Amino acid sequence: MTRRPDVAVIGGGVIGLALAWRCAQRGLAVEVHHDELPGTASAVAPGMLAPVSEADFPDPALLEFAHEARRSWPAFAAELAGASGIDVGYATDGLLLVAHAAEDRARLAAMYGFREGFDVPCTPLDADELRAREPLLSAEASGGGFATEDHHVDAQRVREALRAAGQALGVRYVDRRVRSLDEVSAGSVVVAAGAWSPSLDEWPVTPVRGQVVLLRDPSGGPGLRHGIRGVAQGQPVYLAGRDGHETIVAATLDHTGFDVQPSAQATEALLRKAVALVPALAGHEVTETRVGLRPDTPDHLPIMGRVPGRSDAYVCTGHYRHGVLLAPVAADLMTELLVTGADGIPAAFTLNGSDQRRNVRRDDSSTCALHTADEAPVGDGVAGPGAPAARRLAGVHRAHVRGHRRHHLGRLDRAARGAALATVTMAGTLENVLMSVILAVSGGTTILLSRAVGASEYGSLRPLLRAAFRLTLAITAVICVVLFALREPLARLILGSGEASAVRLSVDYLTVAVPGIAVFYGQYLVDSTFKANGDTRTPMRMAVLSNLILVVADPVLIYGWLGAPRLGVTGSALALVGSRAVTLAVTWRLYRKSALLREMNAAPDAPAAPGRARSARSCRPACRSAWTSWCGCPPGC
Template sequence: MTRRPDVAVIGGGVIGLAVAWRCAQRGLDVHVFHDEIPGTASAVAPGMLAPVSEADFPDPALLAFAHEARRAWPAFAAELAAASGIDLGYATDGLLLVAHSAEDRARLAGMYAFREGYDVPCESLDADGLRAREPLLAPECRGGGFATEDHHVDAQRVRTALRAAGRALGVRYVDRRVRSLDEVCAGSVLVAAGAWSPELHEWPVTPVRGQVVLLRDPSKGPGLRHGIRGVVRGEPVYLAGRDGHETVVAATLDHAGFDVRPSARATESLLRKAVALVPALAGHEVAATRVGLRPDTPDHLPVMGPVPGRSGAYVCTGHYRHGFLLAPVAADLMTALMLGGTDGIPAAFAPQRFRSTKESTSR
């Protein structure tokens, strides 16, 4: 008979794995229940840690939380790399904001106007300044900025490292999909199942499909020096070098339920924008095309805290596009809440703000 753990985590994404690791560091017996369902967001995340250049932080509480998380990442990455022996591909060399046309430059400026006073300002760059930092950019690029506080990480290495660090401390990983809280018996149960969290309780969390294309350079030429958040004909795109000769291209948003089939239209759109910014990518191979389902909520804020009416049950979901960025602080706060009753979670993220899925979606 399977022993009753101190903590059961339902979900093996970056936040669930980080909480499991933190709990195991406290000497607790931890089980992680996870079935790698196609569309798991953490499995295809591009690894942006970008509170300055990311435009969709709709609430000051989330923006402050994002900056706190980014400041926590250097120590978190160093600790995790030492615990796992895995290089996380953590890059601290900033992120470029790139406008392809004059109209795109105006749009780029408008996207960040509301952030005045909240962020460390971006360094403004003209076209020559951009290409001095990133020689592979197209001559047509009109300018933009440089966000020194924005970093990126190899998301899949982080997941692998979290599992390894947890396993070294005795975390047990159970390859099983949990569809009801009644299926799990533990001292504390954490729901961190991303877009599938509503199967376990009535939170209004919905999937937002995001497509990622991985390009590989067969000539093994020079790669990107920086991550790039670009705007091409008014549409965003994100580029990041990986493993020397690979480039991750991301940024599609699509409300298609739980459909995880890659879209030819989305692939074409990503490649068109990527090549417009970095023409050398036209000669690269498409190594993979993947889809992830980001967990979103009606107010685009996370759901974090005790499950109402369910003693010993907790939830940490709804992080939308920001799961990797927010993971270090979210894990620390959830661990403190579950183990010691210390609630430092922003009130705006409380599960109680949603009375039920039906009521929330009808307002």
């Protein structure tokens, strides 16, 4: 009879296998349940050990965790090689950062500018110095640097070695897919199933597709001396030598759910960038194309620790692009938690019953939004960190504000009370109808922008923003003109012709509120740029700010407090438009300082379609205004 295991690990990627090995070293009986599904991230990972070069989301907790992991890798690799007898290809020869053309240097600088203070600074290198370190580089390489602390490893060998080392200690491997935690009988169960983890619980993990291409030199010539992290044609690419005559080219970043079919377009794009940096690769043979699904989370941080509500269940997933790098420290912390109960996991990575991270659930089949993750267009656009919880909170807050406004209007004199409340109710109904229009525009804008951000195609953001701005401007103008002209017939249609007082007040209200639709729509459009870059907290905070201003301004303008004129229903409309205008101004200032705008300004323009190339003269002097960054004209035009 098989002994009931002390620990069952669900998932046989690098994280799950490292955890199983460490637990077995502590004397625990361990089982690993794994079904080798197409898209397993560890089977594809290029093996970069670069906590900052690979940090798209430089969260302090993740950066500190990643640096600790990198420091642990020399000892971990040596121990693993000794335990398994397999060389894992751990190399400490650094990473070259290469800009193909002069216009790529700004993009490269933007990618690595935040290393300062987090990492050993890169050594700047000019074109000649780059080619001295890597003779195969293109003569067109314009400059870059050398990151001595960025290492790499053969991730597939690491996985093979972990399985062998665990097997030597009695780890039992069960080749099956677990679809429910109740299917597994063990003292403790750890979910480390990567992108498939949500099939076992409501964890906010979604797949981010990455495609890599393996090349072989048929002539047997010398391979690359160093790994290369480059920018060619405005887009990043990673190259690393394997086994002397092989080169791995990585990697795309797509949000296509669980689609693991290789894309000819993605292969062509990777090869085009690779050959631009290393022309000799043009003569190499494509031996294999692989697709892996990285497990991403809304805040791009791992999910680790105890599962709330289940004393025997644990989770270790969502490591996104850093699974191989983080494996040593993740395995050590989880093993310590399982064996001794000591919880040294960073608080930012854990779950608890009320945590927003647990309450977020995203549609696996949706096409998304951003660098970061498959997020479905729902409600006010695209979800992000804590978005459903944020929407619920914002909805509760809006309901409270509406009740607050009705309370104040209900305190007017008896003759005006009913008409005032009817007016605000009518206006709220009309606003809900108009909201559907801007949601279609802002939601579509968010999805298009996020696709561009996810593919690092920042140069294509300008025409997208310009088109969104023009479309919103056109829609706003039409709606405002039509509603302003028809405000009285519309009020009569909604309220009834017998409600003369309410109709009159509604006309007064709409006289102020209709022009304010421009502010309302503008806020949604600017919010879409934050959501496209994974920031849903800023729009939520701005909504709360707007409501707080409204709560204060409403009674002041309705009753004439603090020396203000007593305006009644008209004051309510002024308070609403004014609060939104102030919020839009604050949001606009935040947008001007946002990372998305910096990336967009640093990126070269996307190639123009034939016949549509824009000359410098086509940018009017008016573009020098603050609207320049929004409408997409290049800086300095």
